Amino acid sequence: MTALRPEIAETQQDGEAPDADRQGPGLVGLHESIATLLASRGQWRQAYQHLRSALDLVHADQDGQPRVPEQLRREVDRLRREHAEAREQSLRDSLTDSYNRRYLDQRLMDLVAEHGACRHGLAIALIDLDWFKQVNDSFGHLLGDRVLQRVVELLQDGLPEDAFCARYGGEEFVLVLPRVDATTAVEIAEAARERVERHPWQEIADGLRVTVSAGLAYEPPADEAPRRPAVSAEQQLLRADSLLYTAKQSGRNAVAYRADGRVRLAGAAAGRRAITETRVLGYY
Numbered sequence: 001m002t003a004l005r006p007e008i009a010e011t012q013q014d015g016e017a018p019d020a021d022r023q024g025p026g027l028v029g030l031h032e033s034i035a036t037l038l039a040s041r042g043q044w045r046q047a048y049q050h051l052r053s054a055l056d057l058v059h060a061d062q063d064g065q066p067r068v069p070e071q072l073r074r075e076v077d078r079l080r081r082e083h084a085e086a087r088e089q090s091l092r093d094s095l096t097d098s099y100n101r102r103y104l105d106q107r108l109m110d111l112v113a114e115h116g117a118c119r120h121g122l123a124i125a126l127i128d129l130d131w132f133k134q135v136n137d138s139f140g141h142l143l144g145d146r147v148l149q150r151v152v153e154l155l156q157d158g159l160p161e162d163a164f165c166a167r168y169g170g171e172e173f174v175l176v177l178p179r180v181d182a183t184t185a186v187e188i189a190e191a192a193r194e195r196v197e198r199h200p201w202q203e204i205a206d207g208l209r210v211t212v213s214a215g216l217a218y219e220p221p222a223d224e225a226p227r228r229p230a231v232s233a234e235q236q237l238l239r240a241d242s243l244l245y246t247a248k249q250s251g252r253n254a255v256a257y258r259a260d261g262r263v264r265l266a267g268a269a270a271g272r273r274a275i276t277e278t279r280v281l282g283y284y
Contacts, residue, residue, distance in 0.1 A: 027053075027054075027057050028054045028057045031050045031051070031053045031054035031057070032050070032051070032054050033080075034047075034050045034079060035047040035048070035050035035051045035054065037079040037080060038050065038079070090102070091103035093166075093167040095145060095148060095149065095167075096148055096149050096152040096167055097149075097152070098152045098155075098156070098165045098166055098167050098173065099164055099165065099166040099167070100166060100167055101166065101167070101168065101169065103166060104166035104168070104174055104176070105233070107164070107176065108124075108176065108233035108236075108237075109233055111176065111178050111233075112230075112231070112232060112233045112236070114178075120178065120179035120180070120221055121179070121180055121181055121182060121185065121218060121219060121220050121221055122176075122177070122178050122179075122180075122218075122219045122236070123175075123176075123177040123178075123180055123182075123185035123188075123189075123216060123217065123218045123219070124174060124175070124176055124177070124216070124217050124236050124237060124240045125174065125175040125177070125185075125188075125189040125192075125214045125215065125216045125217075125240060125255070126168065126172065126173075126174055126214065126215045126217075126237065126240035126241055126243075126244045127155065127172065127173045127174070127175065127189075127192070127193075127212050127213070127214040127244075128171060128172045128173075128212065128213055128214075128244055128248070129147070129148075129151060129171040129210065129211075129212055130210075130211045130212060130213055130248075130252045130253060131252075132144070132147075132171040135147055135208070135210065138207075139205050139208060143204065143205055143208075146204060147201075147204070147208075147210055148171065150199070150204070151173070151196055151210065151212065152165060152167075152173065154192065154195040154196050154199060155173060155175060155192050155195075155196070157192075157195060158191070159175070159177075159188070160177065160179075160180065160188070162178050162179055163175065163176060163177045163178065163180075163188070164176055174237075174240075175188070175189065175192065175214075177189075182218050182220065182257075182259065185216060185218050185257075186216060186255065186257050186266050189214050189216045189255045189257075189266065190255050190266040190267040192212075192214075193211075193212055193213075193214060193253070193254070193255050193266075193267070194267065196210060196211060196212045197210075197211050197212075197253060211252065211253035212253070213244060213247040213248050213252050213253060213254055213255075213256075214243075214244060214247060214254075214255040214256070215239075215240045215241060215242065215243025215244030215245070215246065215247055215255075215256050215257075216240065216243060216255055216256065216257040216266075217236045217237070217239035217240040217243060217257075217258075218257065218258075219231055219236060239258075243256040243257060243258065243263065244256065246263055246275065247265065247269075250265060250269070250272055250275050251269065251272055253269070254266070254267075254269035254272075255267065255269070256275075263275055
């Protein structure tokens, strides 16, 4: 499974402790680090005890620095590891292990802000399973869950280094593709759609067939369209949703995108005659 491991899980957030060296030397810094980690988990009494220990050491004899016990170092490492793991799990969807809506919203805000000053494009593909209710009705919800898990694996397979997949809700997922050009973005989304279509679903259940539809919204680099107003993450998701609707209304199992002012379908679907185009305010 390829997915971006978030900087958000590695840097200091939501009360995560900085390195002990920044807090102070030796035992004082370690006690303060432990106190911060415990407080971030709501263990206020234990945090207070470690803060008192740090305070006592500050007022203790300053002639020599006490030696840090190995057991205390191990406790700090364990707490930091547990905190990082808990933070990572809070950003994951429990069923599919893709990133969740919380992570999507946070990362999109950062990426949109970065995009405003960079020379790279930003693409968002909103993907929906076709006729997924029929899968649940015909094969049961447990098998439906397995389908969702497998679809996520297929969507994430071969994504670029900085790209990631997040569950948007229900059977909808989002591929976020930073630092790509328009052609590459379409190729990535179409390749993901093809992987789902060609997967041997009959190995899971006889008669099972799964396809997806996608709407791909692309924002070019800032220097390519300097006069265009900045597009928020919400606006880009709305554009992707509008294009997803086009893909659905144009026959499903397709990737819809906009190029040269027109809505187009990628890959094999490009030959379809009828393309139902919807309009989104401010879409150029």
